Amino acid sequence: MLDNQLLKIAQEFGSPVYVYDADKIEKQYNRLASAFKDVKKLKINYAVKALSNISILKLLKSLGSGIDTVSIQEVKLGLAAGFSPDQIIYTPNGVSLNEIEQAAKLGVKINIDNLSILEQFGTKHPKTPVCIRINPHVMAGGNANISVGHIDSKFGISIHQIPHILRIVENTKMTINGIHMHTGSDILDIEVFLYASEILFDTAKQFRNLDFIDFGSGFKVPYKQGDIETNIEELGKKLSERFNAFCKTYGKDLTLAFEPGKFLVSESGNFLTQVNAVKQTTSTVFAQIDSGFNHLIRPMLYGSHHEIINISNPEGRERFYTVVGYICETDTFGNNRRINEINETDILCFKNAGAYCFSMASNYNSRYRPAEVLWYNNKAHLIRKREAFDDIMRNQIEVDFNAKKDTILAK
Numbered sequence: 001m002l003d004n005q006l007l008k009i010a011q012e013f014g015s016p017v018y019v020y021d022a023d024k025i026e027k028q029y030n031r032l033a034s035a036f037k038d039v040k041k042l043k044i045n046y047a048v049k050a051l052s053n054i055s056i057l058k059l060l061k062s063l064g065s066g067i068d069t070v071s072i073q074e075v076k077l078g079l080a081a082g083f084s085p086d087q088i089i090y091t092p093n094g095v096s097l098n099e100i101e102q103a104a105k106l107g108v109k110i111n112i113d114n115l116s117i118l119e120q121f122g123t124k125h126p127k128t129p130v131c132i133r134i135n136p137h138v139m140a141g142g143n144a145n146i147s148v149g150h151i152d153s154k155f156g157i158s159i160h161q162i163p164h165i166l167r168i169v170e171n172t173k174m175t176i177n178g179i180h181m182h183t184g185s186d187i188l189d190i191e192v193f194l195y196a197s198e199i200l201f202d203t204a205k206q207f208r209n210l211d212f213i214d215f216g217s218g219f220k221v222p223y224k225q226g227d228i229e230t231n232i233e234e235l236g237k238k239l240s241e242r243f244n245a246f247c248k249t250y251g252k253d254l255t256l257a258f259e260p261g262k263f264l265v266s267e268s269g270n271f272l273t274q275v276n277a278v279k280q281t282t283s284t285v286f287a288q289i290d291s292g293f294n295h296l297i298r299p300m301l302y303g304s305h306h307e308i309i310n311i312s313n314p315e316g317r318e319r320f321y322t323v324v325g326y327i328c329e330t331d332t333f334g335n336n337r338r339i340n341e342i343n344e345t346d347i348l349c350f351k352n353a354g355a356y357c358f359s360m361a362s363n364y365n366s367r368y369r370p371a372e373v374l375w376y377n378n379k380a381h382l383i384r385k386r387e388a389f390d391d392i393m394r395n396q397i398e399v400d401f402n403a404k405k406d407t408i409l410a411k
């Protein structure tokens with residue numbers, strides 16, 4: 001998308017506003033699919049929590065994607081977007097047996113990451129096949145340095161507990177149809193990913209009724225120049241070869257599944273905000289924008305870097321700014337950034353604003369959540385209205401403090 005197209009959107013729909021470029025999402029989807037073209041059965045399940053607008057879900061559906069969901073509400077959202085239950089995998093963590101049963105009733109694929117729940121579910125519903133989430137205890141420690149750690153992670157069932165899983169399966173007569181891992185964003189390089197995959201293959205061998213192996217996600221995208229990016233093409237080549245060999249020894253063409261969020265939508269997103277004021281202190285020039293961590297919390301929550309560009313003055317001379325929000329707390333988006341000269345009312349654009357940005361927005365300070373726009377087919381489509389005062393009041397119930405208090409009779 002071009003800067004002047006973004007500017008026009010800010011003028012038309014107001015600020016702040018999230019803008020997503022459908023072409024970029026399609027490009028990333030096709031890039032991943034073609035990296036694994038040598039695998040007979042590939043399934044990409046978009047991780048809904050990254051960006052859960054129904055139009056984004058429908059766009060991904062039109063590309064052939066399935067979805068990965070982490071709550072019963074995301075399952076319902078996926079069904080509302082038109083995904084069939086078999087295109088939805090439900091991968092929760094720390095939810096009740098009851099919520100898993102609700103998902104199973106809706107017919108979606110179930111992924112269980114807890115021995116106690118596995119045993120209870122298998123006992124009650126031996127006919128419903130489930131996938132199990134394994135914790136391979138692998139993480140990247142510096143450069144290509146493989147270490148075994150994360151023993152205390154709350155995610156997945158430890159590989160050291162496979163004998164216990166096998167015993168539950170034998171006792172309940174349940175069916176395990178998939179093996180899954182998602183190591184989070186720890187895995188930077190391909191060798192570590194392949195190493196973790198070997199652990200998954202070793203586990204998979206022990207289950208005879210598999211349909212798929214799910215390698216999760218954690219793919220890196222660049223946030224700024226010089227950032228490490230997962231080399232999907234190289235991973236595709238190496239993992240496909242290894243996966244195909246595994247299927248041969250297993251005796252069945254399994255489905256290779258992934259569940260990327262960030263990789264598919266991060267770079268498609270632009271967050272447009274307007275500068276309220278430029279404030280000079282003794283040491284710093286602050287650009288104060290009409291947003292805060294109520295709209296984009298990643299910089300404050302994770303220390304994430306989002307590039308900030310002044311699209312109103314792209315030719316202006318560069319100066320140093322600290323970009324902050326309007327929330328009554330410290331909400332620094334970027335410290336000491338080199339940005340083209342900023343004037344009040346300029347539009348600043350935050351890059352990589354597709355994943356974990358709007359989906360983490362709140363109403364803190366009783367502010368409205370922004371509008372969302374999808375740039376599709378060379379046109380701007382409003383896909384979520386900016387909130388209004390009614391949204392702040394919805395569900396709030398007022399107590400009548402003028403009513404007479406009940407008098408309690410003392411004995």
Ligand SMILES: *Cc1c(COP(=O)(O)O)cnc(C)c1O
Nearest residue numbers: 047091182217218259260261262
């Ligand atoms: C969040 C999540 C993902 C997506 O992770 P990204 O880093 O955005 O690709 C995939 N699988 C599960 C189970 C998740 O919780």
